[in-house]
Amino acid sequence: MTNRTLTTVSHFDALDFDKLDGLVPVVAQDAESGAVLMLAFANPEALAASLTTGVMHFWSRSRGELWRKGETSGNTLSVVSLHTDCDADSVLAIVRPAGPACHTGETSCFGAGTTPIRDALARLDATLADRARDRPEGSYTVKLLDDPNLRLKKLGEETAELVAALATSDIERATEETADLLYHALVALRAEGVGAAALLQALAARAG
Secondary structure, three states, X not given: OOOOEOOOHHXXXXXXXXXXXXXXXXEEEEOOOOOEEEEEEEOHHHHHHHHHHOXXXXXXXXXXXXXXXXXXXXXXXXXXXXXXXXXXXOEEEEEEEOXXXXXXXXXXXXXXXXXXXXXXXXXXXXHHHHHHHHOOOOOHHHHHHHOHHHHHHHHHXXXXXXXXXXXXXXXXXXXXXXXXXXXXXXXXXXXXXXXXXXHHHHHHHHHO
C-alpha cells in the first residue's frame, strides 16, 4: 500500500491493526513548526473520534480506554490531517497544539531532540503564537504585533546592528544580533499570519 490520507472511517479498513493487537502507533507532528510532539496508540474507535471531533483521541493501553488528548490539561491537539505510512501499520497526525504536548510541560515529549536549531525555532514560534492569541499585558511581542511602524523600525535597526557587528568581525555580537533579527522577523511574519513553518519550507527549498 502507498501512503494515503485518512479522511473517512472507511479508509481505516486499509490499516493493519493486527500487528499490535488492534492498535497502531500514532506520531503527532506540529503543522506549523514540523516538530514531532508525541507518540501514542489508537484503535479504529480513537481514529474515528479524531476525525469526527477534530481533536486527537488515542487508546490508553494502561487504562484500557479511549482518551482525548488534553481532556484534563486542556492541552489539546487539533487535527489537520491523518496519514498512513507505506506499510499501513502506523499513522502520522498533523496537528495544531494548544499548549505543550508533553505531560511534563515540555513542548514535545522528545525534548530538544537531535535538531536543536529547528526545535528552538519551533519553541520560539509557539511562544509567538501564544502571545498573539493570549495578548498578555506588558508583552513586548504584543506591542510589536500591534504596531506595524515599530515592527519595521526594529527590523531596520536590528539589520543595521548586525551589519555593524560583521563589519568589525565581532562574532559574538554578530551572533546575538542575528538572533535579535530573527526574532523580529518572526514577529513580523506572525503579524501577517505566517508561522515558522513557511520559513522552514523556504529554507528547505534553498537547500535543495
